[in-house]
Amino acid sequence: MSSDLVLVSGTTGFLGTAVTLAYLKKGYRVRGTARSSEKAQKWEKKHADQFEQGKLEWAIVKDIAAEGAFDEAIKGVTILAHTASPFHYDVKDNEKDMLIPARDGTRHALRAAQKESSVKRVVVTSSFAAVLDFNRMSPDVTFSHEDWNPATWDEAKKSDNPTYVYCASKKLAEEEAWKIAKEPETKFRLSTICPPLITGPPQQVIESLDSLNTSSGAVWGVVDAEKIPDTSFPVGTDVRDIADLHVLASTTDEGADKRFLTIAFHFDNTQIAAIARKSFPELKDRVVEAPVSEGSPHFSTDASLAEKTFGFKWISFEQSVKDTLAEILKVEKELKH
Incomplete structure (x- = not known):
């Protein structure tokens, strides 16, 4: 059991939930941020049986982009896991x-x-998004x-391309993190995690x-x-793997x-559709049968640093899809009752 106190920003979100649960399961004390007490209470009620009483506390941070947003929440913290990112599609400026x-x-x-x-x-x-280059997306690029x-x-x-602007924002935010980490007055050590589309069972309050x-x-x-x-982006990782890598890093x-x-x-x-039809009889009439494709030719990726550093083994695509669909089907049934 660890005496370290971890601040997880964005605890009530999809990734933030998985990251928070990963630290709690490893015995860390966690201070989670939420935008309101109501969101915090709903989250805690949903997950109360998954961690030891007294291991989780909350800090209300209404706007993570506001000056001084984390000044109170950070007090006494040993580890900061910054998962929250302001993102929406309503971009006028x-x-x-x-x-x-x-x-x-x-x-x-x-x-x-x-x-x-x-x-x-x-x-x-x-x-x-902070890694890729829109001008180098061909199959000969890794x-x-x-x-x-x-x-x-x-x-x-x-730019008038919202996807390009979003990807740039992720690059510029990570660049800012490394800049601060290298300043002489910085005493902490930084790691960054660069995930693609994150699949896996949603455990947040839905x-x-x-x-x-x-x-x-x-x-x-x-x-x-x-x-x-159409496939929005052809690369993925399970949310539980991303969460565990936050803890390891x-x-x-x-x-x-x-x-x-x-x-x-x-x-x-x-491929998702084929797994859905094969693994869930109740989805056969809800998922179109289509020839299974490898998708359009595209870039390669090399994630071997995580594998070598931690001896990490990834959750498979099929398992991730099955677990995602199983959880959403469960939520769908609960919402109908």
Whole structure:
């Protein structure tokens, strides 16, 4: 059992829930952030049987991009796991609505950690978006943890492509994290995790399937569709693996000062549909039968740093899809009653 106190930003979200549960299962004390007491209470009620009483406390942070947002929450913390990221599709001004909130959310969290002498380790959830290069997406390209999205602030500010702006915002936020980590007054050691589309069972509080997080929605999207939706992005990793890697990156010596590209599998939505039809008889009439495809030719990825550093074994694509669908089907039944 550890006496370390871990601050997890964004506990009530899809990834934040998995990360919080991963630390709690390893015996860490966790202070989770939520936007309201109501959200915190609902989350705790749902997961009360999964951790020891007294191991979880809450800090209410209404806006992670606000100046001083984490100044109170960080007090007495040993490890910061910054998973929260302001993201929405209502982008009218690239800078104000996307770039500044993404950068400042990370900046305020790490500045708070920099000022708090108890903080020894920080892990930041970045993204494969911070790695990829839109001009190098062909099959002869392999992306690894050493690659960086070349997008600049000025390019993203002027772009009329929301996907490009989002990817740039992830790169610029992670860049800010490494900049602060290298400042002479910084005493903590930083690690970053760069996941792609995150699959796996959603464990957050879900009050409507319409509010399902985007990545779970990508798997569920083959259900009740007239045709198999186009694959939004062909690389994925299970949320439980991403959560475990946050813990490993922030609690081991070998995980410090590293950037991990965390991609477990490449896939096409026709493969999700085939798994759904084969594994869930109740979905046969709700999922279109279609020829299984390997998908369009695209880049390769190298996630071997995580494998070598921790001896990490990934949850398989099939298992991840099965567990995702099983959990959403369970939620669907609960919401109907």
